[in-house]
Amino acid sequence: MNINIETKLFGLLGYPLAQSLSPMMHNTAFLECKLNNIYLPIEVLPENLNAVINGIKKMNFNGFNVTIPYKVEIMKYLDEVDAYAKAIGAVNTVTINNGILKGYNTDGIGFIKSFEESTGHKIENKKVFILGAGGAARSVSFTLAIQKTKKIYICNRTFEKAEELSNSLNNRISECSLAVPMSFNEMREAICDSDILINCTSIGMYPNIELSPIDKRLLNKDLIVCDVVYNPKKTKLICDAEEIGCGTVIGFPMLAYQGAEAFELWTKKKAPVKAMLNAVEKWL
Numbered sequence: 300m301n302i303n304i305e306t307k308l309f310g311l312l313g314y315p316l317a318q319s320l321s322p323m324m325h326n327t328a329f330l331e332c333k334l335n336n337i338y339l340p341i342e343v344l345p346e347n348l349n350a351v352i353n354g355i356k357k358m359n360f361n362g363f364n365v366t367i368p369y370k371v372e373i374m375k376y377l378d379e380v381d382a383y384a385k386a387i388g389a390v391n392t393v394t395i396n397n398g399i400l401k402g403y404n405t406d407g408i409g410f411i412k413s414f415e416e417s418t419g420h421k422i423e424n425k426k427v428f429i430l431g432a433g434g435a436a437r438s439v440s441f442t443l444a445i446q447k448t449k450k451i452y453i454c455n456r457t458f459e460k461a462e463e464l465s466n467s468l469n470n471r472i473s474e475c476s477l478a479v480p481m482s483f484n485e486m487r488e489a490i491c492d493s494d495i496l497i498n499c500t501s502i503g504m505y506p507n508i509e510l511s512p513i514d515k516r517l518l519n520k521d522l523i524v525c526d527v528v529y530n531p532k533k534t535k536l537i538c539d540a541e542e543i544g545c546g547t548v549i550g551f552p553m554l555a556y557q558g559a560e561a562f563e564l565w566t567k568k569k570a571p572v573k574a575m576l577n578a579v580e581k582w583l
């Protein structure tokens with residue numbers, strides 16, 4: 300890599316970042332496309348976010364990603380937020396053009412692309428059961444709603460958060476089919492009524508790889524079971540679902556597809572998705 304005065308800077312803002320695969324994935328993509336770009340992990344403490352954004356504005360940055368815990372807070376520093384990220388209420392990708400910072404959210408699109416690639420099915424008209432009501436659940440559920448799913452059950456340990464997310468889906472997306480909130484102990488019937496189940500909680504994530512958010516007996520072979528958790532590559536939930544005979548969608552391709560969307564927003568070039576997928580898979 301030949302870094303010089305022309306090198307365009309990109310990065311990831313968040314805290315902590317030790318586990319992040321994004322720098323490796325994006326630098327692979329830049330190399331693959333022979334772009335004079337570099338992507339840096341930038342760990343930022345909450346009290347320094349303002350100063351870091353001001354610094355980025357004065358440097359040769361053309362864009363950056365944002366991760367936990369700044370996906371919502373970043374919005375107040377941006378000049379523009381695209382309508383879709385506004386509806387979601389969170390930003391994970393920022394472009395910088397002529398000093399203008401514009402926010403986008405590519406997480407949900409990443410999920411849809413990975414779902415369609417893995418299953419060959421479209422999401423439209425399906426009934427979906429989502430576990431979780433945090434950042435990932437928010438991006439995925441808004442994207443599903445925009446893509447005209449028939450029904451979205453939002454099931455969360457903290458019921459109030461499931462209720463808040465369901466209300467905002469029903470209020471903000473005019474064409475949204477009914478979103479229904481529920482607590483963990485009401486899930487049996489809703490799962491039976493669903494075509495797709497998506498784990499958007501962190502249950503099952505390394506190091507707690509022996510945990511699943513769902514009792515295996517609640518799964519049935521007609522369900523497509525998806526997990527956004529990507530470490531381990533195959534979670535306990537995905538292994539249980541495979542044993543029952545369900546179609547499955549693992550989490551790491553979503554990471555590569557959301558990254559590919561960001562790459563295209565920054566460079567206006569087609570992302571080398573295969574290289575990005577390979578880079579992430581190799582690491583895992």
Ligand code: NAP
Binds near residue numbers: 500502
């Ligand atoms: P988050 O905003 O912190 O939300 C965490 C969610 O998990 C909440 O709904 C929380 O419920 C639930 N939860 C956590 N521990 C739980 C437990 N022990 N029992 C029941 N529920 C529990 O996190 P996030 O950003 O949504 O991320 C969630 C997962 O998605 C992480 O593993 C992350 O790595 C993964 N992710 C993957 C991708 C990808 O590209 N594949 C993208 C984004 C995120 P409460 O509301 O009750 O606390």
